[in-house]
Amino acid sequence: MVMDRVGGPLEVRAVPDPVPPAGGVVVRVHATGLCRSDWHAWAGHEDIVLPHVPGHELAGLVSAVGTGVRRWSVGDRVTVPFTCGCGRCDWCLSGNAQVCPDQEQPGFTHWGSFAQYVALHAADANLVAVPAAVSFEAAAALGCRFATAFRALAGRARLVAGEWVTVIGAGGVGLSAVMIARALGARVIAADRNREALEAAMTVGASHVLASDGAGSSGIAARVHEITGGGSHVAVDAIGSEQACADSIMSLRRHGRHVQVGLLPPAAGNPRLPMARVIAWELDLLGSHGMAAADYPAMLALIQSGDLRPQQLIERVISLDEAARLLPGLDRARPAGMTMIDPRRP
Numbered sequence: 001m002v003m004d005r006v007g008g009p010l011e012v013r014a015v016p017d018p019v020p021p022a023g024g025v026v027v028r029v030h031a032t033g034l035c036r037s038d039w040h041a042w043a044g045h046e047d048i049v050l051p052h053v054p055g056h057e058l059a060g061l062v063s064a065v066g067t068g069v070r071r072w073s074v075g076d077r078v079t080v081p082f083t084c085g086c087g088r089c090d091w092c093l094s095g096n097a098q099v100c101p102d103q104e105q106p107g108f109t110h111w112g113s114f115a116q117y118v119a120l121h122a123a124d125a126n127l128v129a130v131p132a133a134v135s136f137e138a139a140a141a142l143g144c145r146f147a148t149a150f151r152a153l154a155g156r157a158r159l160v161a162g163e164w165v166t167v168i169g170a171g172g173v174g175l176s177a178v179m180i181a182r183a184l185g186a187r188v189i190a191a192d193r194n195r196e197a198l199e200a201a202m203t204v205g206a207s208h209v210l211a212s213d214g215a216g217s218s219g220i221a222a223r224v225h226e227i228t229g230g231g232s233h234v235a236v237d238a239i240g241s242e243q244a245c246a247d248s249i250m251s252l253r254r255h256g257r258h259v260q261v262g263l264l265p266p267a268a269g270n271p272r273l274p275m276a277r278v279i280a281w282e283l284d285l286l287g288s289h290g291m292a293a294a295d296y297p298a299m300l301a302l303i304q305s306g307d308l309r310p311q312q313l314i315e316r317v318i319s320l321d322e323a324a325r326l327l328p329g330l331d332r333a334r335p336a337g338m339t340m341i342d343p344r345r346p
């Protein structure tokens with residue numbers, strides 16, 4: 001799926017097959033998720049080189065191996081975080097490839113996975129083996145939104161069982177956060193403007209759902225304070241808007257932790273935040289950016305035990321052609337789960 005210009009139509013057409021870079025592999029894509037980050041790249045919010053192939057949440061089979069790769073061979077079932085570290089710097093060596101200064105991101109820094117084949121860098125550092133019991137669709141769902149939600153709650157907010165978590169936005173990453181928070185023993189409130197999304201949130205573990213109209217001051221925070229008797233311990237902006245971010249911060253109790261997961265591209269201007277509340281109540285504002293391959297084993301263990309079921313978040317599986325039509329409208333879409341692409345579909 002080729003993007004020839006920012007904001008233009010996307011075309012599915014034949015291009016040369018990628019070759020594995022030194023230290024990297026080529027993966028035959030079996031499943032790849034359609035994500036709002038793809039829309040941001042299409043809309044010109046990311047530095048990309050045209051023509052471009054989007055797609056950064058993927059799973060499939062290794063189809064070619066570059067020089068110097070030790071851990072992987074043709075035919076291996078693999079997935080990869082969307083933040084691929086260089087594998088050599090101090091951040092990567094300490095297990096923090098998600099903040100590697102030289103990271104590669106398929107679908108952003110080079111051609112991505114909305115294709116039959118995708119090239120991936122530093123395979124020994126970044127690839128993750130997909131157990132036979134985990135489907136390619138479920139594995140692809142991990143790469144961006146699910147893993148990001150997992151790291152946001154477990155790694156950044158250090159969520160403790162019994163705490164209240166409020167999730168603003170119940171799309172792909174929001175529903176992932178609801179499911180993960182519940183599995184980690186939290187009580188979860190989800191807010192969204194879409195009724196189907198709220199029903200999905202109940203299905204995956206929210207104990208309360210709040211309908212927001214998405215316009216102006218939404219009253220979400222006041223209702224969270226009522227339900228929780230003083231505010232949420234942890235709150236997540238899973239949309240990426242000034243309103244969602246403010247709702248998340250204002251729904252917290254004293255010493256609460258806000259995690260920013262939804263993207264707030266600088267092109268739209270820096271958001272105005274209720275910093276007076278942050279100061280007075282000593283709130284923590286945390287950023288979260290994907291998750292390194294090093295952190296996957298703990299998450300995969302919860303999937304294999306059945307405590308986490310990312311496959312439940314997949315709303316539908318579509319072809320590349322359908323995805324090319326859907327992508328430009330993704331900012332206005334009201335998904336109740338994840339859309340997965342199978343590039344092998346006609």
Ligand SMILES: [Zn+2]
Nearest residue numbers: 035037144145
């Ligand atoms: Zn994504």
Ligand SMILES: [Zn+2]
Nearest residue numbers: 086089092100
């Ligand atoms: Zn690095």
